[in-house]
Amino acid sequence: MNLQRPQAIEFYRQMLLIRRFEEASSRLYMQGKIRGFLHLYIGQEAVAVGAIPALNADDYVVSHYRDHGHALARGMDPKVIMAELCGKVTGSSGGKGGSMHLFDSSRNFMGGYGIVGGQLPIAVGLALAVKYLEQGRVVMCFFGDGAVNQGEFHESLNLASLWKLPVLFFLENNLYGMGTHVDRTHAGGRDIYLTAESYKVPAAQIDGMDVVGVREATTEALARVRDGGGPVFLEAMTYRFRGHSLADPEEYRDESEVTAWRGRDPIEWFGELAVEGGLLSDADVEEIAEEVAASVRESIQFAENSAEPRLDTVYENLYG
Amino acid sequence: MMERPVAEITIREAVARGLREALDRDDRVFLMGEDIGRYEGSYAVTRGFLADYGPDRVRDTPIAESVIVGSAIGAAMGGLRPVVEVMTINFMLLAMDQVVNHAAKLRYMSNGQFSIPLTIRTVTGGGGQLGATHSQSLEGWFASVPGLKVVAPSTPYDALGLLRSAVADDNPVIYAEHALLYGVRGEVPDDWYDVPIGSAAVRRAGKDVTIVASSRMARFAEEAAAALMEKSGHEAEVIDLRTLRPLDTGTIVESARKTGRVVVVDEAWRTGGFAGEIVSTVQEEAFDDLDGPVVRVSGANLPAPYSRKLEAAVYPSPERILQAIERNFGL
Ligand SMILES: Cc1ncc(C[n+]2csc(CCOP(=O)(O)OP(=O)(O)O)c2C)c(N)n1
């Protein structure tokens, strides 16, 4: 990929926005302003930012409960996300969804799904509609290494391949499903992408800490999916720097493992690379940092100044 | 006014007619399920459909209930109006995540950004000596889930009218066909009509006792009412719920106030069964008008046994309903 300056700015800005947004949300959580589960994406930013902006506006994105990074990379308004996390009426679901259930129909961001593996059949169905309506769109569906042992994963891969549906299955292998290492959960070992090949789905494993590499692999995979040959599977090797959720005491990972992966921080790594390569100046980096900080501050103010939902909205939108 | 033409058809034919109409009227409607195409439906409802509508609109699926229902949800979010067949309600258990966690909740969780116009047809009920895994009546379970609608027709007229409403509905609807009612015949007008979801039918008017039931049990209730009249001259009012969710409490309570005696018949297990919901509703809303406790005639708290003799012991029957009325109310 012949990286240009505007692209480098976007990569850096989007990854940093996710990082700072989530750091801020974790502070609000500690202050009790965000409750429930809060699953941070910190460490995995290169995957969302490498993958999602490669889509067209009318393509679909399907996420899981660790969805803030995906939503931000899809261009969802940080204010609206933060307000949802705080349970406010101005949130994306008026306070009815919460952190795990973000939706934005205007961006074909089809959700935030709280059940491990549950989003996969739905992504397949979106792709079925795309094919049926001859829309030429693609469905990008994210899931974790924990989801691949669910029946729904296998049912979905099989059907998407059988019916040649336009899905890009995007596995973020961060080596853990909550506190359990993938070596202890998946018979196929760490190379989960090989499972996809048994369903005749072309698959590859990529470095999920390298935003440029993720973009290259995604672009190639999307072209292939758009060709109409059926789904493609990408496995991005990555790592979450924080606990599974903010309720996680984090007693199951070796300090040395965490340190080693933190040494490959996708934002620092890309920032250094871009500055060394002359794509970004130190001033750019500073400017982006300020811009991102302002945007995050604005999202917090917006959320804090927003009203709680009115009690009489509680029965709204159960049926249509 | 001209006499309207009326045809006598079976429930199987009524469902097939409703499905054909749905396919004819709206390109966004398609059917999907196990063995609905080449095999023409395990209960022969979709006979001739594949030939007439082609494999894009009549889709044979793998045996994978979760992705059948889940992909239908996704297709509905993507602008289609899927009508799915889950071969029997027993197999719905393999799609529970999609039905309960997703279909029922996506509109609410997205605060109305997405709707799920999805019809899930499935076959309910026992009595066919199919043994414990193939004889359950689980529609009452689904009726406890906010976000779902649940209907269970017992006549060809309702089968067609409710199917029209289900397909037109922007919410997920579970449409339960009883395995032993497919051959039931009845009159269906040629003119367009529908049966709104959420309205019960008074099958037979009466002043002495109310029998509340649905699906095959509603037919048993009518038989019991006829027997009661013959035996003692007492009049039973029979309410066929037709819809379990949203429940037409108005019709039930009005009848309970009138007769003061209520029997609820339910093919499902007694413990935690849907009959209990109706009992509660009646005692909450009509307690002062009741002459005695509201009575349940439910399925036994057992897996359905295979043997004909044993199986007959676990389900309600017209005789058991009659006995319950006589024993509890002295009619
Ligand atoms: C069906 C189901 N089982 C269990 C859980 C609880 N749970 C939530 S996230 C999670 C771990 C999932 O790990 P993975 O798929 O690898 O995603 P990651 O958290 O690593 O992003 C578990 C067990 C759940 N939400 N859904």
Ligand SMILES: [Mg+2]
């Ligand atoms: Mg994981």
